[in-house]
Amino acid sequence: MLEFKNVSYQYDSEDFDIIDKLSFKIERGTFNSIIGISGCGKSTIFRLTNGLLKAKSGEITIDGISIQELKQYCGYMPQKDLLFPWLTVGENVEMPLNFRGKISKREKRNRAEQVLSDVGLQDCADKMPHELSGGMRQRASFARTLLTDSELLLLDEPFSALDFLTRLSMQEWLLDQCMKYNKTILFITHDVEEAILLSDNILVVEKTPISELKKISVPMEYPRTRKMLERRDILELKDELIDKLRAQMTV
Amino acid sequence: MNKVNKANLPAAIFIFFLLIVWEIGALKMNASYILPTPIQIIKKIWELREALFTVHLPATMLVTGVGLAISVVLGLALAIAMDSSEIIRKTLYPLVVATQTIPITAIAPLFVVWFGYGIWSKIVVAVLMTFFPITITVYDGLRSARLEMAELLRTYGARRAEVFRIIKIPCALPYFFSAVKMAVPISIIGAAIGEWLGAQSGLGYFSRRMMSQLDGAGVFAPIVLLSAVAMIAVAILAVIEKKCVKWRGEN
Numbered sequence: 001m002l003e004f005k006n007v008s009y010q011y012d013s014e015d016f017d018i019i020d021k022l023s024f025k026i027e028r029g030t031f032n033s034i035i036g037i038s039g040c041g042k043s044t045i046f047r048l049t050n051g052l053l054k055a056k057s058g059e060i061t062i063d064g065i066s067i068q069e070l071k072q073y074c075g076y077m078p079q080k081d082l083l084f085p086w087l088t089v090g091e092n093v094e095m096p097l098n099f100r101g102k103i104s105k106r107e108k109r110n111r112a113e114q115v116l117s118d119v120g121l122q123d124c125a126d127k128m129p130h131e132l133s134g135g136m137r138q139r140a141s142f143a144r145t146l147l148t149d150s151e152l153l154l155l156d157e158p159f160s161a162l163d164f165l166t167r168l169s170m171q172e173w174l175l176d177q178c179m180k181y182n183k184t185i186l187f188i189t190h191d192v193e194e195a196i197l198l199s200d201n202i203l204v205v206e207k208t209p210i211s212e213l214k215k216i217s218v219p220m221e222y223p224r225t226r227k228m229l230e231r232r233d234i235l236e237l238k239d240e241l242i243d244k245l246r247a248q249m250t251v
Numbered sequence: 252m253n254k255v256n257k258a259n260l261p262a263a264i265f266i267f268f269l270l271i272v273w274e275i276g277a278l279k280m281n282a283s284y285i286l287p288t289p290i291q292i293i294k295k296i297w298e299l300r301e302a303l304f305t306v307h308l309p310a311t312m313l314v315t316g317v318g319l320a321i322s323v324v325l326g327l328a329l330a331i332a333m334d335s336s337e338i339i340r341k342t343l344y345p346l347v348v349a350t351q352t353i354p355i356t357a358i359a360p361l362f363v364v365w366f367g368y369g370i371w372s373k374i375v376v377a378v379l380m381t382f383f384p385i386t387i388t389v390y391d392g393l394r395s396a397r398l399e400m401a402e403l404l405r406t407y408g409a410r411r412a413e414v415f416r417i418i419k420i421p422c423a424l425p426y427f428f429s430a431v432k433m434a435v436p437i438s439i440i441g442a443a444i445g446e447w448l449g450a451q452s453g454l455g456y457f458s459r460r461m462m463s464q465l466d467g468a469g470v471f472a473p474i475v476l477l478s479a480v481a482m483i484a485v486a487i488l489a490v491i492e493k494k495c496v497k498w499r500g501e502n
Contacts (some may be wrong), residue, residue, distance in 0.1 A: 050406045076406040082399055085498045086421040095417075099408040128498070148407065 007058035036205025075148035090125030318377025326385025373445030392426025
């Protein structure tokens with residue numbers, strides 16, 4: 001589905017390519033987590049994918065078509081929920097629909113209400129964002145991302161700002177959502193356990209500049225539960241990943 | 252008694268107390284040509300009501316209103332221009348600041364020479380004093396729109412004008428109201444200063460005429476009127492603001 005071919009990117013303020021001839025592929029319908037330490041360039045990969053940054057060289061394609069020729073091909077969910085505080089939750093959620101040609105007000109509203117009830121926020125369309133809790137806001141933000149109607153979703157550490165227990169329940173909630181929608185998901189996190197619980201594949205950033213993502217498949221079947229994380233092979237995988245990340249810290 | 256009145260009660264009591272102190276002090280001093288008592292001032296306003304309310308107040312309000320309107324248009328235009336381009340900001344910002352270093356009262360007599368005794372010399376004073384707070388505050392408001400929100404919209408396919416309409420305007424709106432609330436009293440002061448320095452009507456002019464007649468209460472009467480008008484105008488703006496801005500400074 002998504003493919004990076006020899007992609008390089010350099011920030012103006014830096015004298016090296018933070019993304020250095022990177023190639024990788026994401027299969028349709030899979031959940032992929034990119035893990036790496038802070039500042040390693042994970043988010044840069046996202047920003048290249050959603051078009052906020054332009055690659056210096058190389059090509060990013062979706063189903064073989066360069067993203068430069070595509071529009072609205074991915075739904076991007078930022079780290080902070082970024083709900084606009086002056087709009088109702090419903091108006092926030094229908095925002096992506098405003099840029100998709102003529103859609104009637106009523107249809108937008110219907111779709112917003114539909115997707116809100118899908119994420120468990122029925123009756124919240126007319127509330128203001130500040131009336132929602134942190135977890136509810138993230139769910140609203142996810143609902144908004146779904147209304148981009150994109151096959152590919154980019155989720156940038158969506159749960160990192162939540163408290164521990166909310167985060168656990170949101171992870172389980174996202175597992176459910178993924179089963180339901182069967183989207184292709186690219187997920188950034190630095191929480192190894194979160195990555196294992198959610199992903200088909202984990203893409204590890206082992207060093208910066210990023211020239212390679214080490215792909216590790218998670219040997220767990222869906223539907224998953226948190227209990228499975230206690231399996232011996234999973235615990236070993238977790239240790240391995242933590243070691244990999246740690247090795248990078250000391251470099 | 253409603254909530255607002257309750258909140259203002261301490262201030263009202265304190266002001267009443269100050270007025271009593273003033274009244275007693277002024278009576279003891281017994282030099283009403285320098286320090287009239289509050290009651291004398293009120294009496295004066297009543298005596299001169301015809302001239303004050305039908306001639307001089309409208310004259311000052313005309314200058315204030317036109318000056319404020321020009322300032323708002325000019326301030327918004329400058330703020331939007333500075334926000335839209337780095338080069339424009341670098342060019343204009345120092346200039347805008349420089350206008351505020353002009354000791355306006357000192358050069359205002361020149362305006363009378365340049366623009367005549369009519370309303371334009373006063374309007375120039377009012378505009379020079381008010382466009383600055385409007386420009387800077389609205390500019391800050393436009394800046395306060397978070398880059399991440401704009402980026403999110405861009406991933407949905409929004410164009411620059413749409414980003415401006417959807418994010419920048421709502422973000423700048425509370426700032427705009429603060430700016431205008433600040434500008435109203437300043438504009439009134441500006442108009443009065445202009446009239447002091449050379450005019451044929453207006454409350455500033457009237458106050459000065461009373462001064463030359465050593466009529467203390469007559470000097471104060473138009474000033475009290477100016478303060479009252481400014482307070483009423485700000486209160487009206489606060490009501491409008493409440494209707495327009497349902498949120499303020501979240502996150």
